[in-house]
Amino acid sequence: MSQSERPQPSQKISGLISALRQKKGLSQRRLASLSGIPQATINRIESGEIAKPSLENITRIAGALEVTVSELMGEIHSEVRLSSPENRYPAIALIEFSSIAAGITAGDAMVKKAPLVFLKAGTVHPGKYLVLVGGDVASVEESYREGLRIKPESIVDDVILSDVHPQVHDAIMGKKIANRFDALGVIETSTVASNINAADAAVKCAGVTILEIRLADDLGGNSFTLFGGKVEDVEAAIEIGVERIKHRNITIHTTVIPRIDERMAGEIAKASKFFGGDKA
Template sequence: MEFPAIALLEFSSIAAGIEAGDAMVKRAPVQKIQSGTVQPGNFLVLVAGDVASVEEAFAAGKEVGPGALADCLFLPNVHPTVVMALGGQRQAAQEDALGIVETTSVATAIRVADAGVKGAEVSLLQLRLADGLGGKGLVYFHGLVADVETAVAIGTDVAHNHLVRHMVIPQLHAEMWDNVNGYGRFGQHFGWEAA
């Protein structure tokens, strides 16, 4: 499903997040709201729809829980691949390069993904958010080396003080591609049968 705009608010308080989500959908007729807990005990509220409604809902959410608001984003022209990645879609790849941007927040990771795919000829391989990452965000870009370098540079500029680490691996080994294309959690890789 494609949406012209999305907004996400990341709260350090679950109660504040629920209150904010309620205020958001009461104020504006968004097409979609998704909310829930993520590690490490944060609460996310994501709304999607037309630009005006999402912007109004975003403003309402920020008014409710400012003391508990850890990070937020409003993307009035979100890239369609970011929306697909938020829905859990992953691309399998074995291209020339892998670019990785690791962030301290979910909102920043989404912002990095959107900026990277808009600013460079890359594909968004994965967008991993919070759970299993201690609340961090993880963005994987793939494509030709120069393009991946551009996407990562754009992403690190967008991440500002929410950046943990970034890198470009020019030619990731085929066996590592198998791991990167997988689920991402260590235990999921073992296909060992019980003895």
Template sequence: MLTAIGLVELNSIAKGIEAADAMLKSAQVEILTSRPICPGKYIVLISGDVAAVESAVRAGVNLGEAAVVDEFILPNVHPAVIPAISATTPAVDMQALGIIETFSIASLIVAADTAVKAAEVDLIEIRLGTGIGGKSFVTLTGDVAAVKAAVEAGSASAAEKGLLLNKVVIPSPHRNLVPSIM
């Protein structure tokens, strides 16, 4: 059972691969994704029990040193986060649309987890850094009040680190926009 996830984001691909190896060797964790992202960064996203994820992230950060851009440990990740990262979220009824955009992958995943825990919303997708200059964004839907609350809560966590780029709530997205979001 997935209990925790952790991520280390580095500005060096070589150091990122080395950090991934150190993370796997330091604790009993599974890699959810380990790959280069734009612009020449590398992410390592792992899962496991809380203590193992903490140990592995610490190992990755220690090895990565100055190459570490951002990192996190989410001990009780919301069940909707992993499907949204892997773009396997089941189709949802589009209501209001919320978007949070950040400068780092780590800050965005934490923002998405915070948002979905703050209000009754459905995550649509968590887009991580590839093909968008290393930025990330999450799209979510629900009734207008819930989307506003979720976007505010999620964007606050990224803003605390100075990594919030933008946040938007569209109360009633045009029906022709919906297919490009889903």
């Protein structure tokens, strides 16, 4: 197929959304209702008139169609980027619950309390429930306080970042970077919130790059962040990250590999899961 014959990015996402919607037997009106997006906007996205839908709209549509944001993003070859500055939120907060019922109750209260730009909620291993919100600082802080007030006995861990580092934001949203650096560092924690907290501290204070953040799924509830950089920078990042969270009642594991073997780096770049992301 010649370059001119290839579908353009807007055609690809419009066709994908339309095909998934029809496969599920949904009308545009029903998809609009499920996603909370005006039907006129759905129509403009499917027609290709909106070439680059916002991350918020992609997230809502993905949820309504019961697919992941990564699946939709992958189909449009990063033309709508998770890392686009206009799609980042000044502040984020995450509350981790031991009870699914408590998490759903708190998430509902949080989104009702303040005008949030972003909401992502769902289950992770082992039977925990995460509520992640994003938006302006004041709204996120108000929503976060409400979440802490609801079912406090079920809260496992929590974090609020009023000035979240762009790399942390993008990694949480699914961005992954291949390791092109001398050293590899790992911070692994028994909770998601503390891992995000440590990653933010580490990348703000040391000259490292976040390669990936994994948030508990298929990890027995654990979470980890991979860092790349010069050996001394990675060592500093790990130390700073652990210092941020060492007072929490959690398990922490770390490592720094000064010169990771190319084959191992390649395996990590393909997928951090044993059977890879395509079989997840």
